[in-house]
Amino acid sequence: MLDLNATNEAFIQHKVYQNDQLLSVQDVVSCLTTIYSQMEEKHKELVNVPLCVDMCLNWLLNVYDTGRTGKIRVQSLKIALMSLSKGLLEEKYRYLFKEVAGPTEMCDQRQLGLLLHDAIQIPRQLGEVAAFGGSNIEPSVRSCFQQNNNKPEINVKQFIDWMHLEPQSVVWLPVLHRVAAAETAKHQAKCNICKECPIVGFR
Numbered sequence: 001m002l003d004l005n006a007t008n009e010a011f012i013q014h015k016v017y018q019n020d021q022l023l024s025v026q027d028v029v030s031c032l033t034t035i036y037s038q039m040e041e042k043h044k045e046l047v048n049v050p051l052c053v054d055m056c057l058n059w060l061l062n063v064y065d066t067g068r069t070g071k072i073r074v075q076s077l078k079i080a081l082m083s084l085s086k087g088l089l090e091e092k093y094r095y096l097f098k099e100v101a102g103p104t105e106m107c108d109q110r111q112l113g114l115l116l117h118d119a120i121q122i123p124r125q126l127g128e129v130a131a132f133g134g135s136n137i138e139p140s141v142r143s144c145f146q147q148n149n150n151k152p153e154i155n156v157k158q159f160i161d162w163m164h165l166e167p168q169s170v171v172w173l174p175v176l177h178r179v180a181a182a183e184t185a186k187h188q189a190k191c192n193i194c195k196e197c198p199i200v201g202f203r
Contacts (some may be wrong), residue, residue: 001043004078004087004095010035011078019075019099019114025057028072032056035081063125064118075099079118089177090160097159105152113141116169123172133168140169 012033016023023031032053040047061068064076082095096119100111107115116137123129133139144162148154154162166174183201190197 001039001046002081004082004085004091005037007035007081007085010014010038016074016077019078020076022071022172022193023074024075025061025070028057028077031077034038034120038100040153059161063092064119073118074120075114076118076121080122083122083173084176089174093160093163094156097156101156104153106155108153109145110139112144112154112159113137116140119173120169128172132170132172137169143167 010031013034014027016031026087029055031146033049036047036049036056039052060072060077060080064072073126078099079096082092082099085092087095096108098105098116100115101107102111102191120129120132120135120137123132124135144154144159144167144172145151147162147165148158185201185203187199187203188197189199189203193197
């Protein structure tokens with residue numbers, strides 16, 4: 001239910017800019033409270049703000065603060081929430097690139113590596129990392145820059161073109177979009193077992 005633009009606006013409102021900065025649990029709670037309070041206005045019957053904040057915070061800590069230091073990097077928070085927000089896949093890629101690109105709007109191997117490292121933590125926490133090539137993101141970084149003639153930096157178009165090839169370490173993101181899209185799909189067919197017709201969701 002969370003719109004990608006609303007996520008970004010919440011980051012701006014809370015002045016969450018510096019990617020290497022560490023946020024305390026209270027900072028994260030403050031940001032999440034803004035996000036869920038705005039969501040509650042549109043979906044009153046579905047959103048319980050304290051519960052949603054608590055659940056999301058717990059998930060973020062499980063993914064990005066396994067040692068429970070009480071700190072999460074700004075970039076990790078942004079990548080997690082943007083990855084799971086509602087929006088077009090290409091728009092999402094654009095936002096993610098912008099988060100790691102420098103002021104010249106170009107991205108080098110180190111910056112791409114940081115993005116992929118944070119992104120792969122989501123399936124890793126679910127015990128699915130092996131299905132996406134393991135936690136070593138170096139082959140994916142190499143493939144991106146090899147596709148672009150090993151230039152020292154890539155631009156947003158080159159990044160999006162590469163993402164459309166669905167590299168193994170981030171293929172979970174388009175898969176997640178397809179799963180979400182299939183949840184509401186109606187198939188004009190009858191189930192052989194329960195006789196439900198139409199079948200809604202995965203067939």
